[in-house]
Amino acid sequence: MQRKKLVNQLTELLKPFQINDFCPNGLQVEGKDNIKKVITGVTASQALIDVAVEKNADALLVHHGYFWKGEEQSITGMKKRRIQSLLTHDINLLAYHLPLDVHPELGNNAQLGKLLDLEIERPLEPWNKNSVAVKGKLKNPMTVAEFAKLIEDKLDRKPLVNQAGDHLIKTIAWCTGGGQSFIDLAASQGIDAYLTGEASEQTIHSSNEQGIHFFAAGHHATERYGVKALGEYLADKYDLDVEFVDINNPV
Template structure:
């Protein structure tokens, strides 16, 4: 077992929480019991994840998407009340880390997605240095956007939305998980031939056509499945905790 406050302090230092301007609070969002022996990690603090964590005997839950976001009015009603009530009834702590969990150089969503896809970053770009960029994968043939899309589909078990650009050979690939479609222009400025993220909005189709740089929307959840379990495994090893990653299916 380990004290909850030790986990909170360790994660604050590990993920450099104070460095980020974020959309919600990072760290302990719901306070549970003082000591933690069993940890569950997941992508989002949904009711399904909370109920699965209760069934698994969790003392704490670690997620990327927490409960509280900028712009909420603060009332505990409806779905938010149900989630908080479950956590309090079972004395389970909820830890949530948004941008800090995206950015960590080894355990974060971007680093772990790169590992899944065989991409290694050699530079950062974009606001708060959240974007990763590196050389395209090396294979027996030259990679283009369609080859990359097929590779992504095979590795993530999800076919991306592909805007192939001008079909150029890929030398530099940039990526930023989740809803980072707004980083596309920064990726282009950083020298990318292709950019991968989770979501697509209306402007990216035009930008891809007009610049020739490929854009792949690979799924918000699909690209952010890897950071929380990596941090959970780190905590398990560091503190001697029992740890389980619980996948809650999400088509996003």
């Protein structure tokens, strides 16, 4: 598949032009024109690049790429080594951040909800069509302990849990990755529990004082599923050789 066609198809699917993001979405590092083998993963770390090189990949497709707003612009040190590896082996780097979080079918929130059997009802910010947090419900109400066990079983990761009362979880809001700041908005809407990837010091106070259960299951662990689903979609639709590689990250 020609690189230009792949980029165009991903643009049409994920619509990055509709979202104000913290990084460029799409082709970040240009490699060879013809793409057959694609490695997908959460972050374009050196370890993931090394796997792409070992497997003779033509493209690396990730959720977390490079060139974030506010970062050092000089291409030195770690950034230089990563980009040099890609250029030396003529590997394309494609990255989709918020567009992959919010996609209604392939996105991180949608895929995490599917994995945990959660029903999405609406965006947590109904006034924002690109809200990166969603509101939904459990198909069957659970205790905090039961839901924590479900997360551990499905994500193979023991979550950080803060129980704020004795109420069952019927309604839930969630945002994969570093979405802990949305807990206050979830609490203001009377939602029973909030799930995300990370926690901050103030998050536990918000949970306790507003009576909303809180779960943090890992930034990496909650964001494995969008890029994996996107790769499977590409493999099925365009007959590409796509392989998801999970570089373990406990955070």
